[in-house]
Amino acid sequence: MTEQKRVTVAITGASGAQYGLRLIECLVKADVKVFVLVSKAAHVVIATETELKMPAQAAALTRYFTERYQAKDGQITVLGKEDWMSPVASGSGAPASMVVCPCSTGALSAIATGASNNLIERAADVVLKERRQLILVPRESPYSAIHLEHMLKLTQMGATIMPASPGFYHNPQSVDDMVNFMVARMLDHLGVEQTMVAKWGSDRH
Structure with missing residues (x-):
């Protein structure tokens, strides 16, 4: 039995x-289980x-998102900022993918330096x-030099930096x-099928 794809989305x-x-x-429509983290800001x-x-x-x-996006029971789980016992807080239980969208420059800095002061950073x-x-x-x-340095550092660690710059x-x-356009690019990277934006050159096949 194939395990359901899981993704963490932090806003x-x-x-x-x-x-x-x-x-x-979009992840809910694709039958992905989503852990959601929403900062106070x-x-x-x-x-x-x-x-x-x-x-x-x-x-x-959790109930709000479940109703709004017509998700299945248990498909969306919203986690509190200090829910340290949640799956996303440990390598043994965390999803294989996480998207921070949008990512503030404060969150960018905290992630780049390993601050882990809240569940999003952890x-x-x-x-x-x-x-x-x-x-x-x-x-x-x-972007300031500080922002760019953090993005370079995270890229070198293996993260993908995808600025919200729609084409x-x-x-x-x-x-x-x-x-x-931007969400389609994220879904492409996550390996989730999408039909919102055609891939470049697809009309020539």
Whole structure:
């Protein structure tokens, strides 16, 4: 029996919460089990950038996402920032892939230095130490030398840095189209099939 694919998605306080929320939705549709971590700052950003009214408590937020994305029972699990007994906190139980989307420069710094002061930072540290897949989606402009140094350091550790920089060659007609472009790239890297954005040159086959 094939084990269900599992992915950790962390949403931090950078602008671009729509990317992380759409990624969760797409993973659920692809029958992936998703562990979700939402920072306190992310709650503020989501309330600012969207009309969503998300509960703060992990159990209530699990129910909220499950209903919103019509997930199966147990398919989405929201974890508290200090839930140190959760699977993502240990290499023996953590998913093979983690995406921090969007990734604030503060989270970028903490992950690059192994701070592990909360579960998001610890989960990313676990992925790095276990040589698993870590995708970071920073959203900042411009980048300082500090940000770039952290990105280089994490790339050298094996992480994938995927800035939230949507392309325009697919002729986007809406903000949703631009969000989908980036989420499609994340899904491609995660090995999850997607049909939102055609692969470059696919129309020539």
